[in-house]
Amino acid sequence: MREMRSGSQMLFGHLPEQTVDAAGGIWKVKRWNEPKTVNTIDTAALREELIRAAYPWKDADPSQDGGFVDDLLAHKPVRVHALNREEGVFCEPFPRLFMCQRCKRLYDDAIGRCRCGSTARRGQLPFVGYHEACGAIKTPYVRKCPQHQQRAVRFPGTASAAELIFYCPECPPGSFLNRGFGASCDCALGGVLSFTVHRSGNVFKPRGISMINPPRREILLRIEQAGGGERALEWMLEGMVGRRLTESAAAQNPASIRKLLEDRGFDDETITAMIAAMPATADPRSRTVPLDPELRADAERQAKQVALATFESRITITDLLHRSKAESLRDQYRSAYPRALRRAGFERIELIDRFPVLTAQFGYTRGKPNPGDSRLRTYRQNTGEYVIYGDLAQTEALLIRLEPTRILEWLIRQGFALPGCSGDREAAEAILSAMGPMDRPNPLTESVIELVHSISHAFIKRAAVFAGIERSALSEVVLPTALSFFVYAAARGDFVLGGLQALFESDLHHLLDGMVDDEHRCALDPGCEDTGSACAVCLHLGEPSCRMFNTRLSRKALAGGRGYFDITASPT
Numbered sequence: 098m099r100e101m102r103s104g105s106q107m108l109f110g111h112l113p114e115q116t117v118d119a120a121g122g123i124w125k126v127k128r129w130n131e132p133k134t135v136n137t138i139d140t141a142a143l144r145e146e147l148i149r150a151a152y153p154w155k156d157a158d159p160s161q162d163g164g165f166v167d168d169l170l171a172h173k174p175v176r177v178h179a180l181n182r183e184e185g186v187f188c189e190p191f192p193r194l195f196m197c198q199r200c201k202r203l204y205d206d207a208i209g210r211c212r213c214g215s216t217a218r219r220g221q222l223p224f225v226g227y228h229e230a231c232g233a234i235k236t237p238y239v240r241k242c243p244q245h246q247q248r249a250v251r252f253p254g255t256a257s258a259a260e261l262i263f264y265c266p267e268c269p270p271g272s273f274l275n276r277g278f279g280a281s282c283d284c285a286l287g288g289v290l291s292f293t294v295h296r297s298g299n300v301f302k303p304r305g306i307s308m309i310n311p312p313r314r315e316i317l318l319r320i321e322q323a324g325g326g327e328r329a330l331e332w333m334l335e336g337m338v339g340r341r342l343t344e345s346a347a348a349q350n351p352a353s354i355r356k357l358l359e360d361r362g363f364d365d366e367t368i369t370a371m372i373a374a375m376p377a378t379a380d381p382r383s384r385t386v387p388l389d390p391e392l393r394a395d396a397e398r399q400a401k402q403v404a405l406a407t408f409e410s411r412i413t414i415t416d417l418l419h420r421s422k423a424e425s426l427r428d429q430y431r432s433a434y435p436r437a438l439r440r441a442g443f444e445r446i447e448l449i450d451r452f453p454v455l456t457a458q459f460g461y462t463r464g465k466p467n468p469g470d471s472r473l474r475t476y477r478q479n480t481g482e483y484v485i486y487g488d489l490a491q492t493e494a495l496l497i498r499l500e501p502t503r504i505l506e507w508l509i510r511q512g513f514a515l516p517g518c519s520g521d522r523e524a525a526e527a528i529l530s531a532m533g534p535m536d537r538p539n540p541l542t543e544s545v546i547e548l549v550h551s552i553s554h555a556f557i558k559r560a561a562v563f564a565g566i567e568r569s570a571l572s573e574v575v576l577p578t579a580l581s582f583f584v585y586a587a588a589r590g591d592f593v594l595g596g597l598q599a600l601f602e603s604d605l606h607h608l609l610d611g612m613v614d615d616e617h618r619c620a621l622d623p624g625c626e627d628t629g630s631a632c633a634v635c636l637h638l639g640e641p642s643c644r645m646f647n648t649r650l651s652r653k654a655l656a657g658g659r660g661y662f663d664i665t666a667s668p669t
Contacts, residue, residue, distance in 0.1 A: 107180050108488050109641050112303055112458055113476060114234065116191060116225065116295040123221045123295055125191035125234070130184035135177040135489050138455065139310050139317055143177070144169050145398060146306045147459055147485075152536055157469025165460070165475050165483070174482040177457060179489065192236035192295070195219035202249045202266060203239055212247070212266075222250065224258050226290035227300050228282040229464030232474040234300065237278045237292055239263050248274060258292035291464065302466055304473065305458040307574050307644050309402045309583075312453045312491060316408050326397025329404040333579050334386070334522050337445070337498075340411060342404040386526050391534035396578040403579055407496065410451040417602060429606065437606035440613050442503035442661055444521065444580075445496070448601045452494035452585050454574070457487030466646065493597045494585035497556065499549065499661075501525035501580060507548065507661050513541050529578060543649070546577045548661060550645060551654045552612075553582040554636045559611055560584060563604045564596030569639045587641070617656035626652075 111117055116125050148169050154162040169175070180186075195204045198220055200213040210216050226235045237258075241248045242265030251262040264273040278292040293299060311317045320329070323342050332342050388396065418430040438446065460475040476484040501524035508528065509515055515531060518524040533539035538546065553573045561568040566586060574583040586597055600608065619625040619635040631637060631650035638647065656662045 107186070108456060108458060108486065109303060111186050112301075112461065112486060114232075114461065114474070115301045115303070116234070117188065118296070119188070122190060123192065123223060124188035127187045127189055129178060129180060129186050129486065131181050132178035132486075133181050135179050135455075135487065137310075137312065137314065137489070138177050139308075140175070142308060142310070142398075142401075143175065143455075143457075143485075144172075146308045147175070149536065150304065150306050150459070151473060151475075153468035154473040156536070161469060161471075162473045163475060165473065168483070174480075175485060176482060177455070177485045177487045177489070179487060190221070191234075192221060192223075192225050194222045194224075194236050194239065196222050196250065200249065200266065201251065202247065203263075223294050223296075224261075224278070224292055225295045225300060226278060226280060226292050227463045228284065228286075228288060228290055229462075229471040230286040230288050231282060231284040232461075232463055232472055233282055233284060233290075234463070235280075235282075235290060238280050239278070240274060241265075242268060242274060244268070258294075298466070299464055302462050303458045303640075304460045304462060305456065305644065307454060307456050307572065309406045309574065310453050310455040310489060311405050311408070312451075316405065320401065320404055320408065326394075326401040329400035330386075330393075330397045333400040333403060334525050336521060337403075337407075341408050386529060388529060389534060391537070392529070392532055392578070395535045396529060399576040399579045399581075402574070402576060403496070403581060406449055406452055406494070406583065407447070410449050412448040412450065412601070414446070433606040437609035441609040442500045442664065443609065444498045444500045446601070446605060447496045448598060449494040449496055449583070449585075450598060451491050452583070453489075453491050454494075454585055455487055455489045456572070457485045459483070459485045490587075492586050493595070494583045495560075495597055495601060496581060496583055497553075498579070498581040499552065501528060503661065503664055504528060504545070504548065504580060506664055508541065508544060510659050510664075511544055513544070525580065528580070532578065535577070542577070544654075545580070546575070547649045547651055548654045549577050549580065549582055550575050551631070551636060551650050551652070552661065553584065554638055554643070554650060555612055555655060556582075556608075557584055557638060557642065558636075559608050560597070560600060563608050564600040566596040569642060572642045573638075573644070575645065612655075613662045617652055617660070617662075619652065630657075 111126050113126050113128055116123060148166055151162050151165050155166045190207065193205060195207050196202070196219055197204070197211040197213060197215055198217060199215045200211060202211055202213065203222065204219060207219050222237070224237055226237050227233065239248050245265050245267035247265050247267050248263055249266045251264060253260040253262065259277040261277055262273050263275050278290075280290050282288055282290050291299070320342060329342055332338070414430055414434050418427060421427050421430060438444075460473050462471045462473055464471040476486065478484060501521045502518060505515060505518055505524040505528055513531070515527055518527050528545065532542045532545060535542070553575055557571045557573060558568060560566070561571055570587050572585055572587055574585070576582060584597070619630070619632060621632055621634050625632045625635060629650070630652040631647065635652055636647075636650045637643075640646065654660060
């Protein structure tokens with residue numbers, strides 16, 4: 098069998114232990130053939146992202162992650178495998194329960210002469226059994242008639258496996274073998290199998306991460322020399338002043354220098370002596386923001402992601418103004434764009450035309466999606482090495498950062514007790530100081546995440562129209578502590594779409610005005626409004642686009658009386 102699929106389809110829809118429809122049949126992916134190992138990975142950041150993504154399972158039940166988090170903390174080997182497009186993936190027919198298309202008799206083989214006389218290739222019964230506890234997936238068992246050794250199926254007109262009727266075609270009409278499937282799992286954990294159609298999200302839900310990964314290691318080195326996450330957070334609070342995170346702040350950050358020297362192989366005693374001998378310097382602009390240690394780690398990590406993404410490529414609206422020679426465009430960049438940004442409450446929108454992003458899948462779950470309700474299964478080789486299936490690409494992206502003063506006002510309107518602030522830095526510090534860690538968010542943190550995520554989805558849905566891009570070809574990286582998000586175009590081979598650049602250069606003000614002025618009700622209201630104000634019609638995106646599985650979304654955060662867009666922009 099040979100069928101062509103895009104890279105994103107393979108990464109989300111053709112992972113090991115996942116079932117797929119192809120070539121008129123149903124298959125289970127066994128492995129990626131001779132995958133390519135990706136070596137240009139920031140392994141420290143990758144471990145941090147994996148721990149953050151998998152920790153909810155360990156936190157719910159120490160056994161539910163299979164020891165994955167502990168192994169990551171112990172620095173067990175992790176490799177990123179990319180698809181070898183020449184070799185593809187190896188699949189096997191699954192489930193192995195075949196049905197005669199004429200008489201609906203069931204067989205264990207796909208070919209052969211049926212008792213009814215048909216010699217056509219048999220189709221597959223599209224139901225599978227899965228076990229949430231151990232992660233197994235099995236072909237359903239249907240017993241044969243003891244007398245005739247025959248079995249057939251009658252479909253009741255629903256997709257429910259429990260309603261299927263199995264009978265013997267040789268026995269008198271009206272008799273049946275059983276209704277639905279039923280079997281216990283043979284694993285050590287015990288329990289019964291659940292049965293449903295193989296395409297169901299309960300059968301296989303991939304678990305993945307998206308992270309900004311520098312295309313060259315020297316970029317990461319220069320970021321660490323400049324002060325690492327600590328300096329990146331300060332840079333974000335300053336309003337991203339300058340073209341990139343400056344290297345001049347390296348001497349002020351002993352922690353970053355220690356990490357840099359450790360990476361170069363110096364022992365602890367030598368590092369301590371070298372740091373002690375350095376002249377004391379301080380950046381007069383820098384001041385420490387009192388934060389929960391875990392929150393500080395999250396904030397520094399997200400700020401560092403912005404610094405990495407913008408290090409080589411950053412085009413601002415001011416750059417467009419300076420480059421443009423047409424007076425009409427200069428007027429647009431000089432007045433229309435800033436006005437639209439103020440109305441929408443956006444501090445900045447910038448184009449990153451070489452956005453380095455790693456999209457990767459580290460495991461899957463079966464059954465209920467919430468951590469603790471099902472076991473996290475990871476990809477681990479016999480050697481004990483973990484395998485992450487990913488795609489590392491440079492594509493184009495837009496960086497959007499919201500106005501801290503507008504967010505602060507919005508939070509106060511939501512009932513949070515926060516001080517009034519006059520400037521963006523002061524407002525950003527007040528918001529950060531009131532937030533909690535990302536893995537244990539307090540109510541204010543949940544509200545900030547919901548706001549940033551909801552605006553990201555609203556932006557993507559409109560950007561796809563203006564940029565002439567399929568909505569599924571746009572993805573997001575949400576950075577709540579940075580009050581920011583990236584919208585990036587998924588790469589297709591070596592070709593990178595130019596739709597986001599065209600949008601940035603021509604129609605950005607129309608998009609932003611539309612976000613503020615367009616109708617914010619949903620066609621499914623009042624049902625949608627009563628169940629969270631977010632659904633497939635209004636805010637949901639496809640799974641490859643949203644890494645948060647369409648959670649923490651609400652149109653009420655955007656408009657409706659107390660929304661972000663309901664706040665009138667202050668005149669400037």
